[in-house]
Amino acid sequence: MTDFAKGLKASDATIDGSNLRILIVHGRWNAAIVDALVTGAKDTMTQRYGVQSQNIIVQSVPGAYELPFAAQRLIQQSQQRSQDLIANVTDSMANLMDDLMSSPKPTATTTGSAATPSSSSGGAAPRKLQGPFDAVICIGVLIKGSTMHFEYICEAVSHGITRVGLDTGVPVIFGVLTCLDDDQALERAALGKGADKGHNHGEDWGAAAVEMATLKL
Numbered sequence: 001m002t003d004f005a006k007g008l009k010a011s012d013a014t015i016d017g018s019n020l021r022i023l024i025v026h027g028r029w030n031a032a033i034v035d036a037l038v039t040g041a042k043d044t045m046t047q048r049y050g051v052q053s054q055n056i057i058v059q060s061v062p063g064a065y066e067l068p069f070a071a072q073r074l075i076q077q078s079q080q081r082s083q084d085l086i087a088n089v090t091d092s093m094a095n096l097m098d099d100l101m102s103s104p105k106p107t108a109t110t111t112g113s114a115a116t117p118s119s120s121s122g123g124a125a126p127r128k129l130q131g132p133f134d135a136v137i138c139i140g141v142l143i144k145g146s147t148m149h150f151e152y153i154c155e156a157v158s159h160g161i162t163r164v165g166l167d168t169g170v171p172v173i174f175g176v177l178t179c180l181d182d183d184q185a186l187e188r189a190a191l192g193k194g195a196d197k198g199h200n201h202g203e204d205w206g207a208a209a210v211e212m213a214t215l216k217l
């Protein structure tokens with residue numbers, strides 16, 4: 001990795017990520033390298049940008065080829081869940097207002113406490129709204145073997161991840177290493193065998209996710 005590239009930081013550390021919900025989807029091939037990349041992304045988001053660890057959701061899939069499908073489905077489910085929660089809260093508030101409007105007015109002998117909403121509103125206390133994901137990071141490690149399988153997966157995964165972001169409107173960070181040998185992958189997870197361990201690209205992906213999430217494009 002050139003020195004120039006090492007100096008590139010995706011975003012300004014002053015960005016506040018404390019209210020962000022981030023999804024990390026990762027493959028299980030080359031697991032030791034993937035795990036280092038996931039840790040790099042999580043640590044950067046929590047330690048540098050204040051993202052709360054409980055707001056970083058991690059989902060594994062068999063391999064890189066499954067990343068676009070899983071990212072799309074999890075984004076759609078989070079968006080639907082958020083819409084359902086809002087609808088439930090809206091219904092509960094409407095029922096509560098109906099109850100309040102139909103309850104007898106408090107008299108002078110009332111003990112002075114404001115009429116408390118009856119439980120007939122039926123709605124449970126609204127759960128903490130679990131909003132949709134603000135950004136997604138797809139993490140995988142593809143290492144070329146002896147056939148063209150590598151090329152086909154790289155092509156499918158890169159196009160697939162791009163399409164998920166464009167189709168859902170949620171920023172999806174391309175966190176897939178496409179390496180010709182093990183050493184290239186190790187060095188891009190700061191696990192290199194030489195004196196220079198390399199640079200953990202997961203850190204850059206975490207920073208990019210926070211920046212894209214806060215841009216609210």
Ligand SMILES: Nc1c(NC[C@H](O)[C@H](O)[C@H](O)CO)[nH]c(=O)[nH]c1=O
Pocket residue numbers: 027028029030062063064065066140141142143144153
């Ligand atoms: N060779 C690698 C794979 N191959 C598996 C595919 O990603 C996929 O899971 C399988 O073809 C079933 O659909 N995956 C990686 O993540 N990394 C590799 O090096």
Ligand SMILES: CC(=O)[C@@H](O)COP(=O)(O)O
Pocket residue numbers: 142143144145146147148149150153
């Ligand atoms: C990226 C791959 O799918 C690759 O590791 C598979 O190896 P091979 O091409 O030798 O089957």
